[in-house]
Amino acid sequence: MSLLLNDRQQYILEQLEREKKVLVASLAQELGVAPETIRRDLDTLEKEKKLKRVHGGAVRYLQTNNEPHFIKKMNVRAKEKEAIGRKAAEFIQDGDTIMIDVGTTTIHIAKAITGVKDLTIVTNSLAAAEELNNRLESQEFDGKIIVLGGTTNPAQKSIVGALTCKMLESFRFDKLFLSCGGITTNNVSDYDFEECMVSTVMIERANQVFVLADSSKVDHESFYKICSLSTVDYIICDEEMPFSWKQKELDTMIQWISPGGEEHHEG
Numbered sequence: 001m002s003l004l005l006n007d008r009q010q011y012i013l014e015q016l017e018r019e020k021k022v023l024v025a026s027l028a029q030e031l032g033v034a035p036e037t038i039r040r041d042l043d044t045l046e047k048e049k050k051l052k053r054v055h056g057g058a059v060r061y062l063q064t065n066n067e068p069h070f071i072k073k074m075n076v077r078a079k080e081k082e083a084i085g086r087k088a089a090e091f092i093q094d095g096d097t098i099m100i101d102v103g104t105t106t107i108h109i110a111k112a113i114t115g116v117k118d119l120t121i122v123t124n125s126l127a128a129a130e131e132l133n134n135r136l137e138s139q140e141f142d143g144k145i146i147v148l149g150g151t152t153n154p155a156q157k158s159i160v161g162a163l164t165c166k167m168l169e170s171f172r173f174d175k176l177f178l179s180c181g182g183i184t185t186n187n188v189s190d191y192d193f194e195e196c197m198v199s200t201v202m203i204e205r206a207n208q209v210f211v212l213a214d215s216s217k218v219d220h221e222s223f224y225k226i227c228s229l230s231t232v233d234y235i236i237c238d239e240e241m242p243f244s245w246k247q248k249e250l251d252t253m254i255q256w257i258s259p260g261g262e263e264h265h266e267g
Contacts, residue, residue: 103179
């Protein structure tokens with residue numbers, strides 16, 4: 001199939017609408033053109049804000065960079081996030097190796113770790129690293145902190161990218177504490193593509209996965225999928241599991257924990 005420029009770009013957008021992601025190699029084969037032609041098309045469409053270029057292809061443009069600034073997010077549902085972080089910290093034990101993801105909920109774990117010994121903490125959160133370093137210096141807990149390398153995202157106080165993913169392959173975690181932009185009965189999702197890539201590798205390296213999500217994120221889906229819900233072991237949320245989730249018997253699959261509430265354990 002060989003199409004003219006406008007028809008070719010329209011075809012790309014239609015494919016993107018259906019598949020959510022398109023690959024240069026596949027499009028070149030389908031349209032009978034060189035990969036360089038597809039790359040130029042994608043560059044043009046990105047300038048028109050009709051898609052977002054990623055490695056090897058493109059994804060839909062839905063204002064994917066509209067995640068609120070870290071400082072602004074810290075003030076949203078702050079009490080709920082603090083309670084979730086304190087509850088999560090209760091699961092950290094002497095000798096654990098844990099991963100703390102970026103986010104304004106997971107940072108409250110860093111603020112709440114107290115009295116734990118021989119703890120190894122790995123993080124790609126600049127904000128969490130600073131908080132943890134201060135608490136370690138004050139002898140609030142005993143252990144060491146490892147900060148992952150990569151490319152900084154100043155607005156989110158995070159470190160992301162291929163180098164971050166590569167470094168993660170050297171670790172194995174007892175527990176991963178993961179933030180998210182949304183969580184449904186099917187998937188856990190977030191705003192930023194590169195942060196999601198890092199989160200996916202974290203999950204692969206963790207024995208137990210804790211997702212921290214305040215109730216505003218429940219039954220909400222962000223643009224990029226991090227993982228299937230079946231990958232998650234625990235959800236820590238400020239409200240009880242929704243009735244609709246229990247109807248699907250998810251309370252037998254996931255341990256749902258609410259600060260001050262009951263825990264729903266695996267059956």
